[in-house]
Amino acid sequence: MKRARSYSRVTKQALSIFGKLIKAGRLEHKLTATELSERAGITRRTLRNIENGEAGSEIGTVFEVAALVGVRLFDVDERTLATHNAHLEEKLTLLPKSVRHRKQEVDDDF
Known part of the structure; x- marks a missing residue:
């Protein structure tokens, strides 16, 4: 069963704008x-949902x-995108691979 998901107002507005840009591009x-x-x-139903x-x-x-x-997602040329992608790859190699919260030990010494 598909779980219902809620989205923020900003996300809904962004999806609406993006859908309208796609529809305008199609037309x-x-x-x-x-x-x-x-x-x-x-x-066609999926396209309608996107639009x-x-x-x-x-x-x-x-x-x-x-x-x-x-509809361009980034307003730069392919070379700039490749450079940006390489910089992000370098950054990701310096960051931890995952985030884990330490479990707090229970102090049961009364």
Whole structure:
């Protein structure tokens, strides 16, 4: 059974804006919902959910649909993205691999 999830107002607004950008891109490219959904390998219902800003679609699917209609996620060229990605990889190697909270020992010495 799928667990109900709540999203903040900011997240909902961001999804709505992103969905509208994707829909505007589709219309500017004169693509029907059927054409775009076929190119993305998704159903029309999934595309409708993305365009309506509904949460729940896989992030990779949403990014692929955005790329197909020309909605850029980052406003830089590929070389800059590669450099930025390399810097982030370096940063991640310096950070701990995971975060664990220490268990607090019980003081039962009365």
